[in-house]
Amino acid sequence: MKLIDHVLNIRQLIARAFSNRFERLGLGVDAESEVPALSEDDKALRRRLKAIIDYHAKSKETYAEARKTAVNECTFTLFNRLAAIKVMEDKEFFPEIIQRRAEHGGRSYQHNSWLEQHPEGRSMEREGLLPFFEDSFAEIAENFQFPIFDSQYPYALMPRADELNEIIDAFNAVSADPDCGADIWRGDDILGWLYENFNAVEKAQLKESGEKTEYDKVSLQSQVYTPQWVVKFLVDNTVGKMYLEMHPESNFDRQIDENTGELKYRIANRPIEKTRNEKPLEKWRIIDPACGSGNFLIYTMTLLYDLYMDQSENYCADYSRRDIPALIVENNLYGVDLDERAVQISQIALRIKARELGGRRGKHPRHTNVVASNFYLPSYEEIRFAENWTDWDNKKKEVVAKVWDDLAEARKFGSLVRVEQPIRELAEAQSIAKEGLFAGEDESSLFNFRRNAVDAIREHFRRFVQTDAYSSTKINDALTFLDIISQPFDVAVANPPYTDSGDFGPELKKFIVDNYTKPYKVGVNLYSTFIRRCYELVSDNGKIGMVNPPTYMFIKTFEDTRKLILEKTTIDIFVHWGYLGMFSPSARVDSCMFVLDKSKSGSDSVFIKLDDMYELHRKAELDRVYPDVCEGRENARVYRLPQDKLRQIKTWPFIYWISDDFRKKFGGDTLEDVANPKVGMNSGGNEEFVRFHWEVNDKTRWKFYAKGGPYNKWYGNNWTVIDWGADGQKIKNASKSILRNQEFYFKEGITYSASGSKGVSFRNLEPGGLFDVGGSCIFYKEGEIENEVLLAILNTPLVTYISDCLNPTVNIQVGDMQRIPIAQNNHNGNLKVLSSQNVAVKKHLCEFSLIEPLFKHSPIQPGAMSPSECIASYYLYENGLLTQVLLNEAIINREVFDIYELTERDRKMVLDKEGVPVGDLPVSAIARDRYLEFLQLHKSEFPASNELIAHIEALPESDEQPRLEFERLYQKNYDWEEFCIQNKENPIEAWYQFTVAQTLPAQRTQELAFELITDVIRTLLEKDDDGVMPLVDRTGEGLVADRIQQEMIERGYTGVQFSQVCQLLGMPLDRYLRDRFFQQLSDHLNLFMYLPKTPFIWHLTSGPLHAMELFVSIYKWNRNTLSRVKSVYCANREASLTDRLATLAQSAEPSAQGEATDIRAQLRELAAFTDKLDALLASGYDPKLDDGVGKNIAPLQQAGILSYSVLKENGGRKSQLNKFLNADW
Known part of the structure; x- marks a missing residue:
């Protein structure tokens, strides 16, 4: 099994156990109920869980939704507790608690030890499994100071012993599965992968719903787990680079990694002299404003540890090796996310990493600065600030009110909430205004106001604390959030959510418009909004490292995002990755990663171009190219240029790879x-x-x-x-x-x-x-x-x-x-x-071509040639003309190069990417001669120009006679041009080889026969009085197959030619018409993805017994025609079948009785069919041609009387079928 399958199984086990637990406490799925026999402990637990439900009900529409959220959070908490233990026991922080072994009697080592100390546990359910885990959680909470293991943690809940036993077995099955590997729990990023897989259910549900993305779904809609190597690249080139700018003589980046034997750190554009003032490490602040499961923070901790050690060993800094991990967690690392589950993982992972780095056992991190912003606050109007600071003017009071209301929005918009902005704007206004509102105020008074404002908000947070522990916890989160978001940072790193503005829900859209459109309009996508937010969060000489889609590099709607980057920052290094290959296979996204320096250094920007490579080769190529960047060596994939050059093309697209000569072309018309x-x-x-x-x-x-x-x-x-x-x-x-x-x-x-x-x-x-x-x-x-x-x-x-x-x-x-x-x-x-x-x-x-308005006739014409010969002749004719088009294109291309006066280097650059026109490729002498003969033969239709003849004669000659496979020709997306491109053959050579091969590509050949038959049927329906033709006998009219043959004879085809056309269809004509024709016609006319299939001939059927089968024309289809189907065709068919049944009743032959049984079944099917027609008529069904096939055919598909479902039915209420059933035009 894959890891995701294990995770979803464990999730299901826990969720089922906890939902049952809620139910037993009287907290039902849809409503509460009284449970009279609860113990005191259970009553206390019910009160705690009820408080959580009530809290979530403030932001949910119903009790049921709030309860579901509470169950999910409890589920995730136990999942995280057990996953954290698996990680820690695999890292040998303590003896095994979960992993069971035969030598311990099928128990874990710790469970065995616990039973020795608690022999009474042997008689308990599952040998005291539940109290053993409760004691283990308490011990971890005390020894490691992990809040999640505390018994008072809001979402702390335990299942029954049998349920817990099954859950433990499921956890142990992960590392026992060869698909996952025995060492799976040792990776730094395993908790993050578990988190991504855990959310697969909600992600699938959101995708299926097709709903707009509102703030509470952002983490699901665009959650993409960041690979470790991406994290390392960005953190090394921000945090590591900043350190070297202070200490260029340091050799911390020259360390050799013990595991790989390679340099542990490689940093691009390494400074050779000091460019930044020194700053004590414990004062550095690094934030991930969309931290998810903490990947960036965990790796940053590793790097910072080495920097602290470098300071201690080489710069006489007074840092104790064992104290450094706690220093980093408490002082350096900050994270915010909307998703409480993700934050929970981040907090766990940071504490585990601190212990792994050798943190002092008695000095674990006292707290982390990673917080979920999903706390609920009332509006400012509800609570009103007491006027504790009488020297505040109205402007300052308005600022504080705005800060509070912004904080109340943090549960929706996380770190995008700009709580510091009102205070900052006040400070900016003071620096500008010399008189009036801020006259007489100095910088210190604004600083005091800021401090007092934050203190005032803190005080009101505390007043708002409710009596239950859960609300108290969330208020503490709000205080932490305020502390984090209202201070500047040295570095911001992020893989933000990717959600296009067209997919924003109304609240998210309004928030972005209100907050991220001036002075730069960056709300085109959430990721571009986060680019600006990271810019705001870092100090004036801070750094930004991000990974996101590269659409902002070029598209006009992202022009302001580019302006922000080019006007306000320096691009240090930029990796242009491309589509796929960076993230997991399920994350089908375009990617790039970059580092920005908020100080304008003036140095060249470095771009690494990988987007033109096959995605699975890009990582290896980056590993090969990146050392050249770091060592200053030339590389064809590396481009260095002043970023001002990016401003020379209108709207400033990041076109970094073109020559200066080519760039000048954009300066003219x-x-x-x-x-x-x-x-x-x-x-x-x-x-x-x-x-x-x-x-x-x-x-x-x-x-x-x-x-x-x-x-x-x-x-x-x-x-x-x-x-x-x-x-x-x-x-x-x-x-x-x-x-x-x-x-x-x-x-x-x-x-x-x-x-x-x-x-x-x-x-x-x-x-x-x-x-x-x-x-x-x-x-x-x-x-x-x-x-x-x-x-x-x-x-x-x-x-x-x-x-x-x-x-x-x-x-x-x-x-x-x-x-x-x-x-x-x-x-x-x-x-x-x-x-x-x-x-x-x-x-x-x-x-x-049948689908074209200009259609005149099929290539299969009556006359001396067989249908196959007609088709072969047409292929040579069509391909010969298309070859002429491709040769003309080659001439056009050469002349356009000359008109644009491109240098040879730039011509090569274009053709290296777009490919040499196939009309310029070599040809054999015999192919050239035969094609010139073709042009001469058809000169009256499309005379070849002198330039074309000269071009053909000047083509390089090839002695090779290629063997080309023509079977794929004409299949989807494989037309004549694509065939020549894929085979790297001049179309003249391909045309000649096609004449030699004398092959008829099966799919296109069958389609030509189908189009001829379709044209004949359409003509027959036009001639028919009511546009209805039966495919079954005993209806009062001839069979469609017979009428097709008659029509073709009238057109001049022979009986032999008719039979040959039928053979090209791939099955006998009557069976083809009944089983295949309608579907092929519908699919053949499926020309636009978002428009319906619109067959102009419909196939009505009574069902699998074929009691009634009819072709009808859309041009004569109306309410009266529908009524005639019932009153004439069905009535005639019913009478004939009844008569036949009466005849068979007089025979005692077994075959007659079998036929009678079949006819009785057909009569039942026919009766059901007529009932459906009656229902359609009773519903008021009244089709009009101009209403379109979609609207007119939808009721027939819903009634189940079509031989093939034309309209898409997936998507529930938003399905194509449902849309046309409810059409109101």
Whole structure:
């Protein structure tokens, strides 16, 4: 079993035991009840647990939620107690308490010893297991001063002996499991891993709910455990670096690690002279403002211990080795988190680490400075401060009130609450104002005010303490929080939560807007908010070390975050990691880590670029590169530059790796100067207003709607239309619609797909359409650049490279488009010709695809050729034209390089990343000759330009004849271009080898046969009076399969060709139509992830016995048609089956009786089917074509009469099916 499986099993055992315990005390799941026979101890326990429930009820909606929280916290506390003991006994702090061994009679060593001292325990339940553990907890609390083991700890609770025995066995099973390892309890970070796994249940529930992230879910939504090596890197380069700035002659970082034989510490940009005033170590303050389970603090303790020892041994500092651990915990380390469970682990881990570092047995840390901010306080208005300081003016009283109310918000927003800010603003105002409010006040008076204000708040904390111990504990937490957060720090290190502002709940959103938008708007994501908070928490020459996603490096919405960093700090070192590979496999996040110095040093910033590597190789590469950074050696992955250079590109993206020559390109004209990149509209409800073009008939009401879609250059993705009847009044009146840039509606331009791993792709936008936010557009400016030329430039590797520089995420924004540099000498007639031809080719190929508005006919045509020969001929034709497009692109790329006047180094930089255009790769002589013949054959359609012929003739020649595997060709995301890229073959060579191979890739070939059959069925349904065609006999009409054959014969296909088409489908036609067709059609039309599948032919079924099977057309589907299905088709089928049943009744043959049994079952199924039709009619079901397939088909899917579920049903109330069932248009 994996560790997570063990943890969740243990959690379940404890939670079940404690829920039962609450129940026995009268604290039920949904309500309290009186239990008359409780002992005095149980009554006291009930009062204590009830106080905890009441406390949590202040911030929960119901008693049940508060009780659940109390049970969970008690569960976690026992889990932590036992886990801590496992860690400590494995580290040999004391003899084994939990680990059982055969030589001790199946007990632990300590349990055996306890029984010798308490022989009466042998007759108790489980040999006194419960009192043994209670005594063990008390001893640990006394000897190690761990509050969590104290019997009065608020969440201290014990299960019954049998339950505890099962829990102990489950703990011991962890190290006995080979998947976990015998040494699993020895790691410094094991408690943190346990914590992350413990929360897996809540994390899964939150993800499944799809709810916005409110303050109480932040720790779950974005909780990512920080690996030890990341922690070490950041702490070494902040805390360790700061020490060397005070003591550059120190050799503490030259120590050799006894375990690895390597240097124990490596610190980048090591100072060679003193740059910082000395400060006694015991006065250093290091904070993790989102500390979680304390990873950063635990490692910092190790480093600080070595620094204290260095001071003691080399600088005559008076530190005792045995006192140092307690000094560090009590003076140096600070942490805050919203999650009380995480804080509990941090506190335990720090005390364990103090003991492990050799702390004096009699001098354990008296306290830790790690606190959960989930304490509850009343509002200032509820308690009002007594006017103890009569010299306070109203302004100061307002400041104190604001501090109190901010503290009351700490349970929601943790260290983001800026309780020190009102006092700081008052001090700043005093330093500015020479007269008026602060006239006559000096700095000492403000200091006294600050001290008195904090004292006043402390006093009111104490007044607010309630009689129960739990509330008292939480007030102490509030005091600790106030002490921590109101003082400056030397270093802040953090792996903060990652939550995008679009996912904020209302309270969190309001708090961020109120507190983190001026002077820098950093509330785009919680992690960027924490960047600013860490900046505020450290002193003027402090350091910040953080790990978080790198989106702020480039995206325009994070511009203020970049400004804060570049204007207020110096980037010391920055590791650009990339997607995946830093955290656990389940944490699918982009990452970077960095160190900022709040003092402006003026030295070069160091960037390590790893994002372009395979994720599993990055750590090894960092280990190889980082010593070069520390020793000042050159490395291709290391970039050193003054950070001011990052300000030379508009909006200051962190594009650190480009040359100075390339950086200058951003100083000239940009796309915004020659064109108008514009964000599209938000319809306010795509389900209501957007359709696929095959869903509608009224072309005057429904207008083409550019909506992005998959990667596709030059032309295409023209599948959707939008309701623009009455000049779009319905959309304009929709409450959530946003109609941007209306002056550009219906104009010619360029649209693009901005999301996807392949990058951005640009397509011609013909006049007469509108555009979506997901299909934003670019409109050329008359006289500045021609549309075709701009399209050519945008579809080059150079622009792909630039756009990836500006925004390397999968969703490039219009703001990024605006910053793309455009060369001034862009009037190029050759680019216009090549671009126009590429558009024309892609447009022409749409005529052969069923899903396109331009569809004319299938490639499988009647005539002398067999269907297979037709398909083979079409593949050669299509691939030949696409090869021409790719060759044109290679020419365009070369000309664009020349227009931009790129140096050879910069050309290589672009092509190293984006790849050499496949149209530039070598070809064999025979492939070149055959392709030139192809171009000659089709010159009347798409004549090859002189540049294209010259390019082909100049291609390097290859003597190799590659063996290419064509079976994967045409599969998902593996089109002709991708096939050539993956095989590193010139498309001319791939085209020729395809002609030689004479293969028909199975998937695409079957799809072409399917599209032909679909087109035939659609035609038949158009011709049919009611648009209903049965797949079963005895309905009064011919079978669909027979009618398909007849239609194809009428189109000119022979009977042999019809049979061959059926063979390409992969199964007999009648079975294919019944079992496969509807699903394939639905999936084939699944073109946008967030829009429904919209088949224009539906397959209605009565069930697995096939009593009734029908195809219906959406274009003739209405209430009357539904009624005819019942009154005509079902009635005819029922009468025929009944007649057949009567005939069979006259036969005594066994086969006749078997058939009769089957027919009776079919009649029952048919009756159930008609009942469902009746129910639909009774419900008022009245489908209208313009309402869309989603709304019209949803009731049929709910009724269970579709052969395949078209709409997604997962997601409960938010499912796609439920959304369309409740559609109100």
